[in-house]
Amino acid sequence: MGRRMVTARRILALALATLAVIGVAPATAMANVGIPAGYIVGQGIRDVLVAGAFAAITSAIAIRGLRRMERSNAGLAASAAMPSEGDSNAV
Amino acid sequence: MLYELASAGIILGLFCIALVSTLIVELVVAVLFSLGTRGLGAVALVNLLMNPLYNFAFLAVIYTFGLGGESFSVVDWRWLVGVTTIILETVVVVVEWRLLFWVTQGTAGSSRRLLVFSVVANLVSAVAPFAVLSLGYMNAAGSWF
Numbered sequence: 001m002g003r004r005m006v007t008a009r010r011i012l013a014l015a016l017a018t019l020a021v022i023g024v025a026p027a028t029a030m031a032n033v034g035i036p037a038g039y040i041v042g043q044g045i046r047d048v049l050v051a052g053a054f055a056a057i058t059s060a061i062a063i064r065g066l067r068r069m070e071r072s073n074a075g076l077a078a079s080a081a082m083p084s085e086g087d088s089n090a091v
Numbered sequence: 092m093l094y095e096l097a098s099a100g101i102i103l104g105l106f107c108i109a110l111v112s113t114l115i116v117e118l119v120v121a122v123l124f125s126l127g128t129r130g131l132g133a134v135a136l137v138n139l140l141m142n143p144l145y146n147f148a149f150l151a152v153i154y155t156f157g158l159g160g161e162s163f164s165v166v167d168w169r170w171l172v173g174v175t176t177i178i179l180e181t182v183v184v185v186v187e188w189r190l191l192f193w194v195t196q197g198t199a200g201s202s203r204r205l206l207v208f209s210v211v212a213n214l215v216s217a218v219a220p221f222a223v224l225s226l227g228y229m230n231a232a233g234s235w236f
Contacts, residue, residue: 044154047102047150047154048147048150048151048154050102050103051102051106051143051146051147051150051151052147052151054102054143054147055106055143055147058140058142058143059140059143059144061139062136062137062139062140063140065136065139066133066136066137066190066194069129069132070194070196073129073194073195073196073198074196076196076198077196077197077198
């Protein structure tokens with residue numbers, strides 16, 4: 001497995017772990033505030049979980065696309081920097 | 092069960108609306124900045140990454156500290172929304188700028204140019220909904236059109 005792939009997976013894992021931590025915080029805070037369990041608390045946790053799942057999926061798709069685009073652009077930039085055969089100024 | 096599904100659907104729907112409207116606004120700004128096809132693609136992907144994360148973080152902060160709106164909030168509601176928006180928008184501007192520069196590898200402009208784009212695009216996408224809402228309000232009130 002390439003180093004880039006390992007790095008990307010670490011970044012993705014870190015992002016998902018961050019999402020999970022952020023997602024747990026509201027539930028803990030709700031319990032601390034002392035609002036009775038039920039409508040508001042249930043809805044709050046559900047909303048945050050659904051939002052977190054959506055964000056995780058779109059992030060995963062976006063990270064894959066961004067990495068692919070970065071590789072493509074890096075290749076383009078490298079080939080643009082290389083002197084062509086007919087270039088009389090080429091060293 | 093039906094209510095829970097509907098509630099989840101509403102949140103997903105709101106996130107999709109926010110994502111699509113932000114994409115439209117930022118892509119229009121990107122066209123005005125002449126970022127090119129590769130630049131437009133990068134802007135779309137960066138927004139696909141950042142917009143749901145931004146909204147998720149916003150939702151988490153609001154539910155954590157402002158649960159129940161004005162009635163039950165442990166801190167002042169307007170202060171909470173204002174400070175959260177400013178902090179998150181600043182983070183988004185910086186991350187989008189660095190991501191765009193990394194992804195485009197200089198094919199869509201210099202770092203400075205991308206920073207200006209990121210600031211302008213996020214400012215416009217943050218202000219645009221309020222502008223549309225006020226236009227709608229004024230229209231409904233009969234003062235416009």
